[in-house]
Amino acid sequence: MNELQIDYFLAVAINSSFTKASEELYVSQPAISKQISLMEKELGVKLFRRTNKATQLTEAGELYFDLFRKFKLDLTRVRQEALEVAGKEKQEIHIGFIEGWDLSPIIPVFMEQFYEKYPDAHVYIDCCGIKELSTRLLTGSLDVVVSFKNSLSEFDELESETVTEVGKIIIYSAASKYAEMEDPTPYMLRKEKFFAPWAVVDKMVRRIVTAYCEPYGFVPNVEFVHNNESMITCVRNNLGVAITDEWTWIKDSPDVKFLPLDSRDKIVVSTISDVHDEKTKAAAEILKKVIPEVMRKA
Numbered sequence: 001m002n003e004l005q006i007d008y009f010l011a012v013a014i015n016s017s018f019t020k021a022s023e024e025l026y027v028s029q030p031a032i033s034k035q036i037s038l039m040e041k042e043l044g045v046k047l048f049r050r051t052n053k054a055t056q057l058t059e060a061g062e063l064y065f066d067l068f069r070k071f072k073l074d075l076t077r078v079r080q081e082a083l084e085v086a087g088k089e090k091q092e093i094h095i096g097f098i099e100g101w102d103l104s105p106i107i108p109v110f111m112e113q114f115y116e117k118y119p120d121a122h123v124y125i126d127c128c129g130i131k132e133l134s135t136r137l138l139t140g141s142l143d144v145v146v147s148f149k150n151s152l153s154e155f156d157e158l159e160s161e162t163v164t165e166v167g168k169i170i171i172y173s174a175a176s177k178y179a180e181m182e183d184p185t186p187y188m189l190r191k192e193k194f195f196a197p198w199a200v201v202d203k204m205v206r207r208i209v210t211a212y213c214e215p216y217g218f219v220p221n222v223e224f225v226h227n228n229e230s231m232i233t234c235v236r237n238n239l240g241v242a243i244t245d246e247w248t249w250i251k252d253s254p255d256v257k258f259l260p261l262d263s264r265d266k267i268v269v270s271t272i273s274d275v276h277d278e279k280t281k282a283a284a285e286i287l288k289k290v291i292p293e294v295m296r297k298a
Contacts, residue, residue, distance in 0.1 A: 001042055003075075005035045006068045007139045009047065012036065013065050014135045016054045023227075024132040069138060073157050073272050076140045080277045092122050093283050096142040099127040100228045102249035105294045106287075113286050118279055129197060129227065134158075137270065143280045146287060149266035159275070160268040163291045166245045168212055168263040171256050173238035179257050186259055190218035193240030195231045197224070212243050212263050267291070 011021035012032065022029040040047050047061035057065055093114075097103055107125065114123060126142065130151045136142040138155065145152070152160055170186055178184040190213075196205050206222045213220045223240065225231050235242050236255045244250075245265060251258045269287045271280060 001039055005039050006072065008032045008035050009039060010065070010068055010072065010139055011135050012048065012055060013057055013061065014138070015131050016056060018055060020131065021135075024128070024135055069157060072139050076272065077274075077276055091120065091279075092124065093144070093279055094124045094126060094142045095283060095287075096126045096128055096133045096136060096145045096147075098133065098147055098247075099129060100232070100244065100249065101127070101247045102252070103127075105297075106291060109294055110283075110286055110290050113290065114283055117282060117286075121279055123283070137272065143271065143275075143277070144284045144287065145270045146291070147268060147270065149268045152268060152270050157273055158270050159273045160270040161288055162266045162268050163288050164267050164295050165264040166247050166267055168243055168245055168261040168265065169248075169251060169258040170241050170243055170261060171232075171235050171248070171251060171258045172241040173235055174255050174257050175238045176257075184259060186213065186216040186261065187218060189241050189259075190216075190220070192221070193223045193234075194220040195223055195225050195234045195240050195242045197226070197228050197231055209243055212261055215262060 008021065008025065008027070011025055012018055015021050015024070018029050018032055018036075022032050025032070036047060043060075043064065045060035046058050047064060049056045049058050049061075103125075111123060115121070126136070128136065130147060133142065133145045133147050134152055134155060137145045137152075138157065149160065149162060152158055170189060172178050172189065172192070178188060181188070194209055194213075196209060205224075209220055209222050220243075225234060231242050231244075232250050234240055236250075236253070243261070246260075250256050269284050269291070271284050275281055275284075
């Protein structure tokens with residue numbers, strides 16, 4: 001068994017899907033399936049229970065999931081401690097944000113403050129889906145993540161701090177009939193398809209989208225698509241609408257209009273618990289300071 005196989009296993013377990021794991025890791029699904037099969041053969045147990053609707057951990061799989069999550073976190077810490085013992089410092093910091101966000105008010109300010117403190121370091125910015133952010137943070141390929149609080153709260157290994165809140169909006173095409181109305185309301189959009197990025201946790205997503213619409217007196221017709229870009233493409237081409245948040249860049253596009261909703265989500269800055277790396281801790285602290293400051297001015 002090797003670390004790559006463990007990363008594959010964790011990605012499948014977190015996403016409850018071989019398909020989604022392959023998309024996140026940019027590896028073919030057969031390649032992941034083969035490595036999981038080798039793990040199962042070596043361990044002598046089945047790790048996943050596969051159905052047409054989802055892939056779930058077996059009881060044995062849950063035991064190994066807890067073990068391997070702790071292993072990855074411990075490995076990250078030991079690697080950093082080894083660098084310190086050898087008199088070396090970590091020079092790369094990987095920060096993840098939710099795909100689709102307009103980060104232009106945040107990143108330049110963050111970069112200026114971080115590089116002022118660590119001019120020889122290098123910051124990599126990755127924009128990913130919500131599930132991918134948690135997977136990559138837990139497996140060590142991201143050091144700091146900025147995401148929704150409710151998407152990371154289930155992981156005890158992570159340390160998160162709420163830094164601000166963001167309002168939810170419904171986006172719709174500028175070519176739709178609603179764009180011609182003076183004051184459209186969410187209820188007027190009730191018969192439209194509500195697109196959402198494809199997810200195997202569709203019951204949870206459907207429940208969240210429904211909760212956003214409930215105050216307006218209707219249950220949305222949710223249709224899942226491949227990813228955030230697919231969702232935006234469907235909306236821009238007047239195939240339906242979508243619920244997103246005020247940070248999305250698409251709301252300022254001439255192709256799209258939006259309606260504010262009376263709902264807000266908490267935004268958190270997250271790292272693994274008890275992180276030792278000085279630069280990672282500094283990056284997280286700067287983001288915690290910069291994000292609320294920038295958003296107050298926006």
